[in-house]
Amino acid sequence: MLLGTQVLGALIAESMASVEQHVTMPQLRVLLLARAEPPVNLTTVARDLRVHPSNATRTCDRLVAAGLLDRRTSERDRRQVELSLTPTGRRLVTKVMRHRRRRIRQLMGKMSAADRAALARSLRALADAGHPDT
Amino acid sequence: MLLGTQVLGALIAESMASVEQHVTMPQLRVLLLARAEPPVNLTTVARDLRVHPSNATRTCDRLVAAGLLDRRTSERDRRQVELSLTPTGRRLVTKVMRHRRRRIRQLMGKMSAADRAALARSLRALADAGHPDT
DNA sequence: CGCAATAATTGCGTAGACGCAAATGTTGCA
DNA sequence: TGCAACATTTGCGTCTACGCAATTATTGCG
Numbered sequence: 001m002l003l004g005t006q007v008l009g010a011l012i013a014e015s016m017a018s019v020e021q022h023v024t025m026p027q028l029r030v031l032l033l034a035r036a037e038p039p040v041n042l043t044t045v046a047r048d049l050r051v052h053p054s055n056a057t058r059t060c061d062r063l064v065a066a067g068l069l070d071r072r073t074s075e076r077d078r079r080q081v082e083l084s085l086t087p088t089g090r091r092l093v094t095k096v097m098r099h100r101r102r103r104i105r106q107l108m109g110k111m112s113a114a115d116r117a118a119l120a121r122s123l124r125a126l127a128d129a130g131h132p133d134t
Numbered sequence: 135m136l137l138g139t140q141v142l143g144a145l146i147a148e149s150m151a152s153v154e155q156h157v158t159m160p161q162l163r164v165l166l167l168a169r170a171e172p173p174v175n176l177t178t179v180a181r182d183l184r185v186h187p188s189n190a191t192r193t194c195d196r197l198v199a200a201g202l203l204d205r206r207t208s209e210r211d212r213r214q215v216e217l218s219l220t221p222t223g224r225r226l227v228t229k230v231m232r233h234r235r236r237r238i239r240q241l242m243g244k245m246s247a248a249d250r251a252a253l254a255r256s257l258r259a260l261a262d263a264g265h266p267d268t
Numbered sequence: 269c270g271c272a273a274t275a276a277t278t279g280c281g282t283a284g285a286c287g288c289a290a291a292t293g294t295t296g297c298a
Numbered sequence: 299t300g301c302a303a304c305a306t307t308t309g310c311g312t313c314t315a316c317g318c319a320a321t322t323a324t325t326g327c328g
Contacts, residue, residue, distance in 0.1 A: 119256035125249040
């Protein structure tokens with residue numbers, strides 16, 4: 001069990017780290033969050049990353065500066081900001097995910113078709129367990 | 135598939151990050167490496183972490199300062215160093231792994247027994263695929 | 269209206285990770 | 299022996315992450 005997560009962990013860490021993608025883990029997490037449920041406000045980001053709001057602000061600063069994230073003040077509540085991906089940001093996330101998918105496929109390629117199918121089923125069950133909503 | 139890795143990824147990242155354990159990811163990776171095949175030399179660490187040797191040195195500096203790692207010059211080749219865990223370091227790694235095991239068990243607790251068994255089997259197959267030796 | 273609560277930002281300080289270049293010590297081979 | 303190759307370290311500079319305290323802008327309620 002731990003062995004499996006060891007492999008997956010290393011794999012995910014590697015592709016998530018998005019080595020050549022020029023984004024750090026916290027940055028990628030913000031992008032993923034912004035992609036999942038836009039528009040996101042800063043408090044949500046801070047809560048999700050479990051960091052102080054000031055850090056969330058600065059991480060977003062960098063993403064905005066990098067042209068990956070769009071930050072605008074909300075119409076409904078002008079205290080809040082609305083964060084969403086720019087087209088470039090969307091492309092980058094897609095690229096990172098594709099890279100990750102490729103690595104996973106590469107690893108799984110060494111398994112038998114049956115094992116592969118079983119793994120997919122199991123991970124789906126795990127996903128359902130860990131993320132009941134949606 | 136990706137969903138599953140998403141869940142596992144978050145989980146692993148969280149427990150690996152070893153939030154309250156006072157070690158960073160690179161540090162933990164060094165400790166795990168040193169535990170897996172001691173004694174490790176610095177070049178190996180640098181290669182494994184894919185960083186410049188100077189960084190490996192400094193990460194080890196911190197671990198030594200923290201009393202988690204033992205660094206001594208090799209007898210056979212006095213250019214090299216031999217890195218190994220101190221008792222404290224060993225205890226810490228054990229603690230981190232136990233924490234991680236607990237989190238995994240907690241998550242898997244929400245799955246049916248059958249799903250759980252299937253997942254364990256699949257991950258073992260994955261581990262074998264990604265790590266044929268041993 | 270006035271004021272407390274809320275959202276975000278900014279200034280400030282700290283720590284870790286990282287790369288590069290230069291320096292040091294050690295080994296092994298011509 | 300002498301020198302090139304190797305292992306590690308040190309000095310230096312940069313970047314990101316992070317927390318805390320103080321500040322600004324905005325909202326909503328008594």
